[in-house]
Amino acid sequence: MRSFLFTALAIVTTMVASAQDQDKSKRPSPPATVTQALAGGTEVTINYSQPSVKGRTIGKDLEPKAGEVWRTGANEATTFEVTKDVKIEGKTLPAGKYSLFSIAGTNEWTIIFNKTWNQWGAYKYKQDEDALRVKVKPGKAAQFAEKMTFTIDEKGTVTIWWGNLQVPFKVQG
Template identity: 70%
Template sequence: MKKVFTVLSMAGLLLATTTLFAQEKKEDKSKRPSPPAKVTEIIASGAIISIDYSQPAIKGRTIGKDLEPKGNAVWRTGANEATIFETSKNVKINGQDLPAGKYSLFSIAGDGQWTIIFNKTWNQWGAYDYKMAEDALRVKANAGKAAAFAEKMTFTISKSGTVTLLWGDNKVDFKVE
């Protein structure tokens, strides 16, 4: 009986120790160089739109050279984990259908026009695992010069459904209806 008690005690101690070490320490994402941000709005159609992202800062670097790529390179449109775009209802993005759900938001930056990509694999790190075959939708978005310089990348959503990305002197808009 003493042996059984000793074996069970040791097994319990081993299980408790393993459980303590196996628990992941929760990362305080607000301490990252590119902290998290989230914007949510109920647009005119009644859909709840949210964008959950990390805000890269320029910090003296050059957009298109040191930061987000220009040309045909897919960018995560933020920092750290892929930016998440979520809609509670089926919507139209610049006139094209996007079913309700969660999507990772990627982009391809260009002069005067960006390609905005809604990818079905929403839970991924950056653009490292991005697969074009998982794209739910690609739309063209107007890009221009922002009225004011934005050190940190910022998204806004208006009640009318205009989503605006501001970063540096860049302003990129697309419409959600």
């Protein structure tokens, strides 16, 4: 019996280690990174996983659901990193690395920068760890985006594109 338990434990340990070392690019929601240097020399980097619409309806059979905290991506929480202090929609965010969450709404979204950047999804999200929250206006995208994508332009506009949705917010630094 003891050797059976030892063998079972060894198999489970191997499976867990293998799952942790998996090639993330082969996930259904693969990882992506976008980096942009702003005019003031600040570098902005966003690391995220790209969920796909796959014929589903965003907000109904697919996150983000209105009024709920969402990891703004898939898998691990999306991270947002700035090399210098910046202003997000006019509010100060110190240099550093944050998890990026959002709360969707029809006419307004809340973009959340949380101090606990290394977390899975929104399962352990704690509002008291928020460094900053800003309100922004979503819009209709000119072109459908099957995979959720972040862009950052040279002027510091970060935009979340997904389905027919675009959610921009301004970073100055």
